[in-house]
Amino acid sequence: MEDIHPTHDSEPMTQPSSTVTSATEDGASAAPVRKKDYIQVRDFSFNYTPHVRVLHHITMDIPENEVTAFIGPSGCGKTTLLRNFNRMNDLIDGISHEGTITVNGQDIFDPDLEVISLRKRIGMVFQKSNPFPKSIYENVVYSLRVAGQRNKEILDEVVERSLKGAALWDEVKDRLQQSALGLSGGQMQRLCIARAIANQPHILLMDEPCSALDPIATAKVEELIMELKQQFTVVIVTHNMQQAARISDRTAYFYLGKLIEMDATLKIFNNPVKKETEDYISGRLG
Amino acid sequence: MSFFSPSSSGKVEPASGEPMVWFSGMWLGIGLLMIVTLLGVIVKNGLTIFWPSRVVEVELVEGSPASIQGAKVLAGEVRKIQEKRIQSETGGTAREKQLFVGNRDAYGFGFRYLDEADIAKLSEPEGIVVAERVEYGDLIGYPVALKLADGEVRADDPGFFDRLKKVVAAGNARRHEIESIEKVQIGRINQRMGSLRLAERKAELEGRLTEDYRTGIAADLAELQRQYEILAGKAANLRAEQKSGLFVYRLPTGTEREIPVGDLMQFYFPNQIGFFTRVGHFFSEVWHFLSREPREANTEGGVFPAIFGTFVMTLLMSVAVVPFGVVAAIYLREYSKQGPLVRAVRIAVNNLAGVPSIVFGVFGLGFFVYFVGGSIDSLFFPERLPTPTYGTGGILWASLTLALMTVPVVIVSTEEALAAVTRGAREASLAAGASKWQTIQRIVLPASVPGIITGLVLAMARGAGEVAPLMLVGVVKLAPTLPLDTVAPFIHLERKFMHLGFHIYDLGFQSPDSEAAKPMVFATTLLLIGLVVTLNAAAILLREKLRRKYASSAF
Numbered sequence: 001m002e003d004i005h006p007t008h009d010s011e012p013m014t015q016p017s018s019t020v021t022s023a024t025e026d027g028a029s030a031a032p033v034r035k036k037d038y039i040q041v042r043d044f045s046f047n048y049t050p051h052v053r054v055l056h057h058i059t060m061d062i063p064e065n066e067v068t069a070f071i072g073p074s075g076c077g078k079t080t081l082l083r084n085f086n087r088m089n090d091l092i093d094g095i096s097h098e099g100t101i102t103v104n105g106q107d108i109f110d111p112d113l114e115v116i117s118l119r120k121r122i123g124m125v126f127q128k129s130n131p132f133p134k135s136i137y138e139n140v141v142y143s144l145r146v147a148g149q150r151n152k153e154i155l156d157e158v159v160e161r162s163l164k165g166a167a168l169w170d171e172v173k174d175r176l177q178q179s180a181l182g183l184s185g186g187q188m189q190r191l192c193i194a195r196a197i198a199n200q201p202h203i204l205l206m207d208e209p210c211s212a213l214d215p216i217a218t219a220k221v222e223e224l225i226m227e228l229k230q231q232f233t234v235v236i237v238t239h240n241m242q243q244a245a246r247i248s249d250r251t252a253y254f255y256l257g258k259l260i261e262m263d264a265t266l267k268i269f270n271n272p273v274k275k276e277t278e279d280y281i282s283g284r285l286g
Numbered sequence: 287m288s289f290f291s292p293s294s295s296g297k298v299e300p301a302s303g304e305p306m307v308w309f310s311g312m313w314l315g316i317g318l319l320m321i322v323t324l325l326g327v328i329v330k331n332g333l334t335i336f337w338p339s340r341v342v343e344v345e346l347v348e349g350s351p352a353s354i355q356g357a358k359v360l361a362g363e364v365r366k367i368q369e370k371r372i373q374s375e376t377g378g379t380a381r382e383k384q385l386f387v388g389n390r391d392a393y394g395f396g397f398r399y400l401d402e403a404d405i406a407k408l409s410e411p412e413g414i415v416v417a418e419r420v421e422y423g424d425l426i427g428y429p430v431a432l433k434l435a436d437g438e439v440r441a442d443d444p445g446f447f448d449r450l451k452k453v454v455a456a457g458n459a460r461r462h463e464i465e466s467i468e469k470v471q472i473g474r475i476n477q478r479m480g481s482l483r484l485a486e487r488k489a490e491l492e493g494r495l496t497e498d499y500r501t502g503i504a505a506d507l508a509e510l511q512r513q514y515e516i517l518a519g520k521a522a523n524l525r526a527e528q529k530s531g532l533f534v535y536r537l538p539t540g541t542e543r544e545i546p547v548g549d550l551m552q553f554y555f556p557n558q559i560g561f562f563t564r565v566g567h568f569f570s571e572v573w574h575f576l577s578r579e580p581r582e583a584n585t586e587g588g589v590f591p592a593i594f595g596t597f598v599m600t601l602l603m604s605v606a607v608v609p610f611g612v613v614a615a616i617y618l619r620e621y622s623k624q625g626p627l628v629r630a631v632r633i634a635v636n637n638l639a640g641v642p643s644i645v646f647g648v649f650g651l652g653f654f655v656y657f658v659g660g661s662i663d664s665l666f667f668p669e670r671l672p673t674p675t676y677g678t679g680g681i682l683w684a685s686l687t688l689a690l691m692t693v694p695v696v697i698v699s700t701e702e703a704l705a706a707v708t709r710g711a712r713e714a715s716l717a718a719g720a721s722k723w724q725t726i727q728r729i730v731l732p733a734s735v736p737g738i739i740t741g742l743v744l745a746m747a748r749g750a751g752e753v754a755p756l757m758l759v760g761v762v763k764l765a766p767t768l769p770l771d772t773v774a775p776f777i778h779l780e781r782k783f784m785h786l787g788f789h790i791y792d793l794g795f796q797s798p799d800s801e802a803a804k805p806m807v808f809a810t811t812l813l814l815i816g817l818v819v820t821l822n823a824a825a826i827l828l829r830e831k832l833r834r835k836y837a838s839s840a841f
Contacts, residue, residue, distance in 0.1 A: 146718065
């Protein structure tokens with residue numbers, strides 16, 4: 001579905017089709033043509049309780065095989081939106097929403113949709129690395145285990161592929177049966193990435209994955225994200241604007257639950273349309 | 287502060303909170319002191335009963351009121367020395383000794399208080415013997431002779447003690463044989479006769495009782511009866527043999543008495559044996575206490591059935607309480623919608639722990655014993671009625687009653703453990719495509735196991751020491767059989783059982799000679815505390831092992 005004429009029913013939405021012009025200068029993003037919009041958000045509002053609305057009429061398109069960064073000051077709703085993509089907010093009592101979110105054309109709030117099958121297609125990496133108190137091996141294959149996979153050969157293969165994908169294989173290949181809790185902070189976060197990609201999801205959601213890491217570990221994870229976008233559609237929430245500039249193809253700026261501006265990363269950082277975006281990026285706000 | 291004059295120490299700041307530290311420390315100290323004193327008293331009194339102390343012979347002054355049957359000489363173990371108030375115009379106090387004089391059959395009592403003023407002379411005669419008997423407690427006296435079938439051996443003969451040792455050993459062997467015949471072999475025959483009669487009754491109830499069947503059963507019964515008579519004859523012969531030899535002894539008071547050798551269980555010379563023999567005797571007594579069955583209205587012998595009953599009941603209770611409490615806590619914490627109703631349920635559960643335990647006993651009697659047990663009887667054992675099988679107190683019902691009583695403890699601690707599992711862990715699991723139950727099963731429950739075991743430890747500590755409800759649902763003073771044995775189906779959950787807690791109550795307050803039972807009360811208390819500590823230590827070790835496994839979680 002080529003979305004050349006996106007609908008503009010929400011006021012902060014900007015023209016989404018400028019990737020073509022900026023991507024060539026971005027080195028990392030090699031695709032010069034407009035990609036398929038994988039996640040479509042249409043006029044989406046979200047309330048924690050009937051009186052606390054944290055997202056206001058968001059409309060956006062997240063293209064396939066790109067890194068999309070969500071930036072904005074704390075409490076602006078970017079994490080809430082991210083957690084809606086795999087319906088992690090279902091855990092909270094009293095939530096309600098309006099509008100739709102579709103992933104690959106499928107409405108994720110469809111009552112017939114099984115939330116487990118949705119989550120199997122969407123991997124998630126959290127702000128705080130949260131490996132299970134199990135062995136490294138069992139951490140990686142967790143999503144396959146809960147899906148009932150028992151074949152040892154398949155599991156072994158998945159462990160190797162995922163750990164290589166998360167650039168952790170060489171460091172842990174000799175101690176796969178040891179507890180994951182013995183790893184360093186950066187290794188744990190990469191293990192969580194390996195766990196998230198083990199089931200070969202289509203989308204990888206990352207909620208400030210580097211906020212608890214030192215610069216070296218951060219560099220490793222960023223490098224990894226750049227590679228992951230070959231296979232996955234990555235959505236990353238970050239507070240670090242240099243990080244957003246370094247790794248993302250597109251950037252969305254949120255403020256007070258509204259999507260202020262979304263465009264190619266270079267455009268957002270060099271030539272934002274909105275005054276608020278410019279203020280935030282230049283440090284005058286937030 | 288008053289020790290320091292302001293001039294020497296400069297300006298002293300008022301110690302902020304310092305007195306509070308001392309104050310709180312003092313209260314902890316008092317608490318610890320009380321606990322240590324209590325344990326000390328129990329340990330001392332519980333262990334001295336097994337120590338073979340020396341026996342003193344006392345000569346009384348003329349005209350003292352303490353004589354036994356007019357005799358002025360008596361002997362016994364000094365159990366207690368205490369001050370007493372004199373009932374006269376002059377007042378003041380005097381010291382008195384409590385003597386364990388034994389020979390309850392001859393004297394009619396086992397203990398005697400003597401004023402120190404009445405004692406003319408104390409000695410420790412070498413030749414005095416203390417013997418444990420099957421009946422009437424210990425014998426304390428001087429050996430005189432052995433009257434055996436092949437003649438009489440006098441105490442001053444050189445071979446007397448070897449001979450005595452031999453006949454006592456032979457008597458013990460015979461007693462074991464009698465026990466084995468009467469309890470095991472005759473017991474088995476009785477059981478088979480019982481089941482034959484039940485089969486007949488069952489056939490009658492189901493209306494398929496034919497004449498052939500009846501005569502067949504009658505023939506089987508006659509055969510069993512014949513076997514029974516053979517065994518009974520054998521046992522009677524052995525019993526007669528037990529009475530054949532006589533041990534003649536002289537009481538310290540001077541009277542000579544005789545006792546069948548078969549009634550002696552063991553003997554020792556308290557004033558001759560050295561320290562190591564004494565220690566050996568001590569440990570063999572402890573072992574007898576732990577491994578033997580009680581005799582003489584529980585005041586003598588061991589407490590093995592009570593240890594076993596307490597242990598099995600506590601295990602059954604744990605097996606029942608953990609799944610029940612954990613499942614309830616999972617529902618309360620993980621599935622139910624947190625609201626006023628759940629809060630009310632939680633408060634009710636917590637308050638359940640404050641209901642008097644006897645109320646649980648009454649509930650257990652009404653619900654488990656009469657309702658559930660009665661229904662089981664009428665459904666599965668109609669042929670045994672009106673004799674109840676499950677419709678009477680038993681170890682199963684006692685365990686379930688205690689499980690019900692302790693379930694709030696497990697629910698509360700499990701809920702806390704579940705609540706302590708972080709959101710991060712749950713979210714990671716859910717984001718990986720696990721269902722809620724898979725998350726609980728694979729992530730939340732393993733991480734909660736240490737907390738669940740903490741609840742179990744608390745439940746066991748409460749359940750193992752509980753007596754009042756048990757008296758209604760299955761505990762007895764003396765249980766003829768254990769809940770586990772070699773007769774099919776090996777585990778007899780319907781049986782009544784003995785319990786250390788009830789044993790303490792029974793010994794201390796229901797026994798005919800409470801003075802004689804007192805050391806046993808202490809020893810049993812020590813044992814019960816030891817059992818609870820052992821069970822708890824096992825659970826705590828398990829918890830530490832699991833905690834290490836899930837330790838340093840980075841959630």
